[in-house]
Amino acid sequence: MQSVAPSSTIGFKSIIRTTTPSYTATHRLALPKINIIQCLASPLDAANAHLSAAAPSVANGFTSGGIGKSRADWQSSCAILASKVESQQQNTDKSSGADKITVVNGVNGHSSLDLVPVNKLPKPLTIADLSPAPSHGSTLRVAYQGVPGAYSEAAAGKAYPNCDAIPCDQFEVAFQAVELWIADRAVLPVENSLGGSIHRNYDLLLRHRLHIVGEVQLPVHHCLLALPGVRKEYLNRVISHPQALAQCELTLTKLGLNVTREAVDDTAGAAEFVAANDLRDTAAIASARAAELYGLNILADGIQDDSSNVTRFVMLAREPIIPRTDIPFKTSIVFAHDKGTSVLFKVLSAFAFRNISLTKIESRPHRNRPIRLVGDENVGTAKHFEYLFYVDFEASMGDVRAQNALAEVQEFTSFLRVLGSYPMDMTPWSPSR
Numbered sequence: 001m002q003s004v005a006p007s008s009t010i011g012f013k014s015i016i017r018t019t020t021p022s023y024t025a026t027h028r029l030a031l032p033k034i035n036i037i038q039c040l041a042s043p044l045d046a047a048n049a050h051l052s053a054a055a056p057s058v059a060n061g062f063t064s065g066g067i068g069k070s071r072a073d074w075q076s077s078c079a080i081l082a083s084k085v086e087s088q089q090q091n092t093d094k095s096s097g098a099d100k101i102t103v104v105n106g107v108n109g110h111s112s113l114d115l116v117p118v119n120k121l122p123k124p125l126t127i128a129d130l131s132p133a134p135s136h137g138s139t140l141r142v143a144y145q146g147v148p149g150a151y152s153e154a155a156a157g158k159a160y161p162n163c164d165a166i167p168c169d170q171f172e173v174a175f176q177a178v179e180l181w182i183a184d185r186a187v188l189p190v191e192n193s194l195g196g197s198i199h200r201n202y203d204l205l206l207r208h209r210l211h212i213v214g215e216v217q218l219p220v221h222h223c224l225l226a227l228p229g230v231r232k233e234y235l236n237r238v239i240s241h242p243q244a245l246a247q248c249e250l251t252l253t254k255l256g257l258n259v260t261r262e263a264v265d266d267t268a269g270a271a272e273f274v275a276a277n278d279l280r281d282t283a284a285i286a287s288a289r290a291a292e293l294y295g296l297n298i299l300a301d302g303i304q305d306d307s308s309n310v311t312r313f314v315m316l317a318r319e320p321i322i323p324r325t326d327i328p329f330k331t332s333i334v335f336a337h338d339k340g341t342s343v344l345f346k347v348l349s350a351f352a353f354r355n356i357s358l359t360k361i362e363s364r365p366h367r368n369r370p371i372r373l374v375g376d377e378n379v380g381t382a383k384h385f386e387y388l389f390y391v392d393f394e395a396s397m398g399d400v401r402a403q404n405a406l407a408e409v410q411e412f413t414s415f416l417r418v419l420g421s422y423p424m425d426m427t428p429w430s431p432s433r
């Protein structure tokens with residue numbers, strides 16, 4: 001896997017402006033990462049806003065159009081969804097076409113062209129600019145949150161071994177990078193065996209229109225990193241991603257460090273920060289690869305509280321994959337119910353009756369309708385919190401049991417969306433070392 005500057009590989013090359021890397025020349029990489037401003041500044045931003053606005057109706061397409069009774073129904077729901085998204089994007093692309101050519105070529109096309117030197121004249125778009133998909137021969141571009149050396153980059157490499165990994169400064173940007181065709185896939189963490197769920201990504205899965213097309217489970221092996229010559233006694237601060245701090249909580253205490261713990265955006269970013277600012281009182285929790293990339297020493301190795309520390313990542317794409325039944329598949333759904341948690345048992349019994357195992361259940365606040373009032377004047381008013389339930393179950397949408405289970409779930413729920421049906425990660429178990 002290579003890490004690349006997004007601007008070097010994509011069609012519409014000049015749309016993506018890149019930041020100057022903040023680390024110094026002593027650090028071997030100079031890889032800019034995409035940030036939200038860059039995504040929003042793109043002429044395709046309007047397309048994204050359009051897509052977000054379309055969210056409720058698309059979700060309803062799944063709900064009322066039916067997670068049908070058959071595999072064909074489900075596949076056609078996906079196809080309808082995909083074509084809606086594509087046509088909306090095309091419309092928006094058309095409407096902003098003129099501006100795009102101006103921006104692509106980095107020249108203001110509306111100003112007096114005769115003053116532009118010949119070698120700076122706009123170049124015509126080529127088929128390559130319009131065909132960013134890997135099926136056209138280019139390498140798969142995979143967006144992840146963080147900087148090179150982050151575990152998410154390693155997960156992208158595990159999921160797509162020869163991909164171009166594109167660093168993004170926020171999860172939101174990784175979603176947008178795929179929606180705007182800057183990347184072909186995003187690889188995002190959803191849960192860790194010690195730290196629990198990464199709630200932000202559950203919320204974003206619902207807000208965006210991407211499909212889960214796979215999962216990878218990555219053993220996470222943390223190291224305590226500091227500048228060369230720095231010893232543990234010099235430290236008064238440890239910085240890292242909040243998940244990494246949570247995964248090393250007990251070990252940090254056992255190491256006898258008298259330090260404050262501070263959260264930053266990603267583990268490798270913490271290492272980069274220590275190196276770039278020459279911080280001799282601060283250590284970072286990050287990977288051994290981050291130590292190498294940013295020129296830090298490993299003060300302690302394997303500091304996660306449990307050696308079987310695993311983070312589960314999902315792969316996201318613009319299109320769903322065709323569900324298979326000849327290999328183990330998992331399906332992820334999200335639903336809500338007017339009567340909230342009180343009917344959860346009934347909903348889940350649809351899976352139990354069909355011997356379908358659930359592998360994960362997560363609840364998140366129902367932000368459109370956070371409170372449900374129950375009661376009357378005589379007894380008072382109970383205020384129940386409303387939730388969205390995310391469930392992963394061990395069956396493919398190509399399996400008739402799953403189709404029937406979802407048809408039944410649909411009867412009980414006010415909202416239901418299939419986030420994806422995808423192969424389970426069945427790689428042999430290897431602890432993080």
Ligand SMILES: O=C(O)C(=O)C[C@]1(C(=O)O)C=C[C@@H](O)C=C1
Binds near residue numbers: 145220
């Ligand atoms: O900061 C990183 O290196 C990441 O890739 C993010 C992340 C996470 O969000 O959970 C990924 C894996 C580890 O669990 C720790 C951090």
